[in-house]
Amino acid sequence: MENSEYGFIPYGKQYVDECDKKAVLEVLESDYLTTGPKVQEFEEALANRLGFKYVVVVSNGTTALHLASRVLLNVGDRAVTTPNSFLSTSNSILYVGAKPIFVDIENNGLINLDLVEEKLKKNKKIKAVYLVTFSGHPLDDEKVKYLKDKYGVKILYDNAHYFGKDGGVCDIATYSFHPVKHITTFEGGAVATNNEKIYKKLLRLRNHGIVKDSSMYPWEYKMVDLGYNYRLSDVACAMGLIQLEKVDMFLSKRRQIAKYYHDNLPEKIKPLYPYNEKSSYHLFVVRYPFKSFDEKAEFFIKMRQKGIGLQYHYIPINQQPFYVKKGYFKKFPQMEKYYLEAFSLPIYYSLSVKEQDYVIDCMEELL
Structure with missing residues (x-):
């Protein structure tokens, strides 16, 4: 790192x-x-x-x-x-x-x-x-x-x-x-x-x-x-x-962070949905057209090497081994596309604008 x-x-x-x-x-x-x-x-x-x-x-x-x-x-x-x-x-x-x-x-x-x-x-x-x-x-x-x-x-x-x-x-x-x-x-x-x-x-x-x-x-x-x-x-x-x-203070800051991401993302990285002031923004999820899961994994690794802990939410539940054994496995087109493209950016109360800029700059460099 x-x-x-x-x-x-x-x-x-x-x-x-x-x-x-x-x-x-x-x-x-x-x-x-x-x-x-x-x-x-x-x-x-x-x-x-x-x-x-x-x-x-x-x-x-x-x-x-x-x-x-x-x-x-x-x-x-x-x-x-x-x-x-x-x-x-x-x-x-x-x-x-x-x-x-x-x-x-x-x-x-x-x-x-x-x-x-x-x-x-x-x-x-x-x-x-x-x-x-x-x-x-x-x-x-x-x-x-x-x-x-x-x-x-x-x-x-x-x-x-x-x-x-x-x-x-x-x-x-x-x-x-x-x-x-x-x-x-x-x-x-x-x-x-x-x-x-x-x-x-x-x-x-x-x-x-x-x-x-x-x-x-x-x-x-x-x-x-x-x-x-x-x-x-x-x-x-x-x-x-x-x-x-303090929850109103927490929510206000999350929305502020989300709005800043929304307005400053690199061109090819899209927010999961247009900025919504009614959202609680537990997560700020974005999408990028990765060609494969290997490409996505390489990007996650490189971001971590730069000190940024991206996350993904969520692996389709029906594809988990327990559920597959129980007969729940099924391909859902939108879920499959989302699984390949989506990832979650850092969002929490103490996150600064400079840290957000660093996250955005690193994504732009790597993608």
Whole structure:
């Protein structure tokens, strides 16, 4: 790796300041490290910020998806989803004995809702549609609501990449607070809903399926469902609360970075979609007409040698060895083209304009 004046520039990283450290230290010195007051405080703050009535925080984004699937799906059900996501989106469907049905994407990386409707017309076993707000790009809520109302399916928004008011259309939305996301709780996630019945079941499932019952004895509790230990600690929630206070600042900077890339990219490198001020820009994805994966790999290696950590999001889920063995392999034309062309540029709060210029100059030199 060449030594640049900027050191190594990763595709993403967290921003932690003295306020975050102070908040964590205060909890460490308190009586509660877990299942204490900070958990409910963080949940209420998230519900208010995200536009949902109820939020349940959990140990990570994957456990959020798992709990959501426990609520939305039964064994043998089908759920339509995208191949352009991290594995946990479709894995969560398999966790509960249901089966994912993959459909192709659009040029902007999002699932093709017209193809989703084609599947809904043909298969009555489809009970849910799992939609991913890929890169932070908001979905077409009107089209989603149309599908929900016409076909009676449950709607899940996997919002690991998106952070904004989103409480009107979906039955459940899930979030991730991994360090590269908009806010971080070290690891962490959340499930959001407007349905009180779903909310109460999520609370049980997060904590071993247990409900408290002191009607007979003060110590009594009852396990009424097969749940899990998916709790998030007070330490993590204290961090989340402070990060949440800064989220508008974080989002504003991400959009600023995205706009600068958008306006200054080399000619042959195209943004995944035109600049959108409503996008949360967890990722800034671009496309270039590579002739082969070998050429793309060589470019990634050369950029890393210059101290720039590009990333790719995502390898088509249905091409992963586990899914191929299960019979899910299928060629999707748009996904295949996207897989060859796309890559993600560095984007995070502390990224400077000079670092962006360096990234852009290196791409122009190598491509």
